[in-house]
Amino acid sequence: MKTTRRDFLKVAGVTALGMAAGAGSALAYSKGAYLPHYEHMAPGHEHLTAKRWGMVIDTRAFHGEEDFAPLIAACHKEHNVPTIPGKQDVKWLWTDSFHAAFPHNHQEFLAERVHHSRYLLLCNHCDNPPCVRVCPTKATFKREDGIVMMDMHRCIGCRFCMAGCPYGSRSFNFQDPRPFLAEENPAYPTRMKGVVEKCTFCTERLAEGKMPACVEASEGKIVFGDLGDPDSEIRHILAENFTLRRKPDLGTSPSVFYII
Structure with a gap:
């Protein structure tokens, strides 16, 4: 099957997005593994909150x-x-x-x-x-x-x-x-x-x-x-x-x- 330049670019784009998502997940895991004091990590059920x-x-x-x-x-x-x-x-x-x-x-x-x-x-x-x-x-x-x-x-x-x-x-x-x-x-x-x-x-x-x-x-x-x-x-x-x-x-x- 003949692959056009447009088809190739589509596949390359999807692959790049997948790799970026994987890298993002790996980075998030790395940060999350470092401890629960990062803002993006979910607090516990009894967490204390404040405006300031x-x-x-x-x-x-x-x-x-x-x-x-x-x-x-x-x-x-x-x-x-x-x-x-x-x-x-x-x-x-x-x-x-x-x-x-x-x-x-x-x-x-x-x-x-x-x-x-x-x-x-x-x-x-x-x-x-x-x-x-x-x-x-x-x-x-x-x-x-x-x-x-x-x-x-x-x-x-x-x-x-x-x-x-x-x-x-x-x-x-x-x-x-x-x-x-x-x-x-x-x-x-x-x-x-x-x-x-x-x-x-x-x-x-x-x-x-x-x-x-x-x-x-x-x-x-x-x-x-x-x-x-x-x-x-x-x-x-x-x-x-x-x-x-x-x-x-x-x-x-x-x-x-x-x-x-």
């Missing part, structure tokens, strides 16, 4: 590193965050001084407690995140519920997001972090050399109907909820307490608040 997730940290309830330690340990254990002594500082949750955390809020007559306290720091999940704008591969993106995410598969290690983040909330893996895990959590993926990572507001736990690990470990010192719901607990707390946000004058609109 936010957090309030009551700094008055923390009196020293011993109060922060269980929260940091819970976060880092949950997400396989390594401890690499003398090498590099990979962190999702950490503490720092008032002047480092709130450099734009210096006041001459601050209370001694405020001056000398430590403050719990993490990704601020900004409503206007500069890290998203500067990422050339869209490896970092903001979900509809306000959570700023990292897709490790798309990250090329350029670290533009780290330069764009005014909060120092991102860490780069200069070497393979896996050998430095004291105890691996098999439910959460480990990372590899050459990618950036950060707090995700525990999207994998929200998908299972659970609060973020640090919130659960805080025993009431941290409140997590829907900033988009005027009747939510977090909105009532914000209405009743004076709070600060980190570097709000930069226009990023952070979703993490601190009761001082």
